[in-house]
Amino acid sequence: MPKTSSLEPTPDLESGVDAAVGAEAGVGSEPDAGAEAGAPAQPKRTRRGRPGYDRETLINKATEVFVSRGYDGTSMDTVARELGITKSAIYHHVKSKEELLHLAINRGISALDSAVEDERQRTGLTALERLRAAVHASVVILIEYHHSVTLLLRVRGNSDVEREALAQRRMIDDKIRALVDEAIAEGGLRSDFTPGLVTRLLFGMVNSITEWYRPSYPVEPETIADAVTSMAFSGLEV
Numbered sequence: 001m002p003k004t005s006s007l008e009p010t011p012d013l014e015s016g017v018d019a020a021v022g023a024e025a026g027v028g029s030e031p032d033a034g035a036e037a038g039a040p041a042q043p044k045r046t047r048r049g050r051p052g053y054d055r056e057t058l059i060n061k062a063t064e065v066f067v068s069r070g071y072d073g074t075s076m077d078t079v080a081r082e083l084g085i086t087k088s089a090i091y092h093h094v095k096s097k098e099e100l101l102h103l104a105i106n107r108g109i110s111a112l113d114s115a116v117e118d119e120r121q122r123t124g125l126t127a128l129e130r131l132r133a134a135v136h137a138s139v140v141i142l143i144e145y146h147h148s149v150t151l152l153l154r155v156r157g158n159s160d161v162e163r164e165a166l167a168q169r170r171m172i173d174d175k176i177r178a179l180v181d182e183a184i185a186e187g188g189l190r191s192d193f194t195p196g197l198v199t200r201l202l203f204g205m206v207n208s209i210t211e212w213y214r215p216s217y218p219v220e221p222e223t224i225a226d227a228v229t230s231m232a233f234s235g236l237e238v
Contacts, residue, residue: 053083055093062090063104063147071101071151072158101151102161108148109168112141116175128188128237131179132229138206139225143213150210173199189236198236205232 053061065082066074076097080087094100119134142149152169155162180195180202189198205228213224 053085053089058083058090058093059100059103059107060147062100063151066101066104067147067150067154071154076100098159098161101159102164104148105152105155105161105165108141108145109152109165109172111145112138112149113168113172113175115141116172120175120179126188127179127182127186131176131183131189132233134176134179135202135206135232136225136229138203139209139228140221142206142209143221143224146210146213146215149207153207153210173203176202187238190238193236202232 061083062079065079069078074097076087076090079097079100080090083090090100094103115137116134119130119137122130122133125133152165155165157163157166177195177199180189180198183189184191184195193201209224209228217224
């Protein structure tokens, strides 16, 4: 599904800028002639810390690494090497690779679930209108959280974190399926396709965006969402 934020290193994960070291000449000893004459004090020297990443940027970068290399085949050593920091710097914010995966997936799936739920609960609209809005919003979220949603779609249930993610995916599918069912009952969608099939076809189209979309793609997310919604529903509406 993320627009990813700027990934410039910041110094707050690792050591940062250390405290000044050294002191003015003469501390703890008799003043010298220069000091008595009012000579300017020598500036304190500082030692730059190694660049690190703040928590949000760490998650963004780790998500990209998981997507490009595959989660199962990526060790924390690999993540640290790709980010140019130490493992201890990563463990400053997360306890394990599994927790990092959870954080990476959760930002996309939370945004997706919230968008679908908001459209599902809107009043004054038909079920078909709410369904169209939910699909449109899903495309925008997928593009905004591109790497996170891509990672979500690739998990296979090999760990507790992955099984939890799959359960969350099914909950979102169920919400869309309920809207499809309601739209069919209202007469807005053709009834010769089952709600389950329609839901799979709709999100098959939406999810395929992860395979070809890149931030450099020269079309705005809203335009892509408009195109997907128009094409998806042109053969479904009565």
